[in-house]
Amino acid sequence: MSPWIEMCKDLSKPIVSGQEGSIDLQRQIEICEYLIELFKDSKINDEYRNRFILSGAAKALLNIFQNWKLEDIKEQYSEAFFLLAYTSNEEIIQLLFTLNPFKGLLNLLEHSNIIIQKRGLESIFNIQLGGSRSKSKTEVHPYFDAIASLVGIEKIYEFMNRNNTTKYCKDLSAITIGYFYRARNYENVDMRINVIKQLKSVVQDQNNSLKVNAKSALNKLAQNTDNKTEIEKDGFLISE
Template sequence: MAFFVFTYNTSKEIDLLIAEKKPYPSLIRLLDHQIISIVSKSSNAIYNILIGVSNLTPVNQPHPHFQTVSSCGGIDKLYSLFKKNLSPGSKDNSAKCIGFLFKAKEITNIEMRKDIIAYLKTTLSSSESWLKNNSKQILRLLAENSINRSEIEKDGFKIPE
């Protein structure tokens, strides 16, 4: 899928140019595709755009694309993809996308909040350093909101440095 190639490891300028083209509705529709590799590449592209733009805003500010993704049903689609667990990559990407979207913002859906935070916490024990580092970063962003932080710190959990 070409969109994944355009979003992978790009500069801030390219991330902003891609975001200006309003790619989310099309990419989110592809999350329902029958071919798992297309679903995976679509969720990767969404993640790449979200992370690129997220890195341009302060950690204590909500993600600038939250409303755009939410308004086209993207958060619900990503959560549905997370629960389907089509592949480890699709589950991981959807959790990370939701985490970035709720940067410094309460995850109001209680089930979603518990599921996403619990998943991110479990990935901290992965042997893959990139996965651990991504999860730490996203948990820190989520913890900028006090409700999310309470869920993260439940049972004495501390986000590793």
């Protein structure tokens, strides 16, 4: 049996809630730590990413996110999946998208651990980014329906507006929503106003590491006239 199939088998084993000393739990954490080391360089090891996904092991991780109690999900699980999805290889991203990843990743936004929240959101962003590269910025996002069917946009927006959400995650939430709403009108006017306001604040912050992404999100949103009008309020100029 290949090591990838073994990983899938071990990651698919149910763990009794609160059973910290479980051999199976320790094995799963060891697998995730191995994956973290294997995938930490986003520019290499796409062949291993491909094998891991095709073995069913990536789906096993998503099943954990979707079905386990949140308190039983450890940082290593979310970190491993984040690094799996942290690649510019569009074929890998497309493979991940076929696994219907958004439901499990959205669940991570409800976790009490802010690192796990962050990795869940970043994984959603990275997967949608791969999908968005395949289309022109004047076309709607190809993954929009998949996230919308789960009320995912609203969940990310709610996460953005929580008092205890970190500044980084608030900014990335707005960027993620902006990418998904590329060339599309917001049904929720308050969401449009608040997301665009958040994006503009990121662009105007010279020290914000997400500035380029926020600028890109605004450019994508501006393909819709209502969004463009909102963006250009107060004389704000959209730069390429």
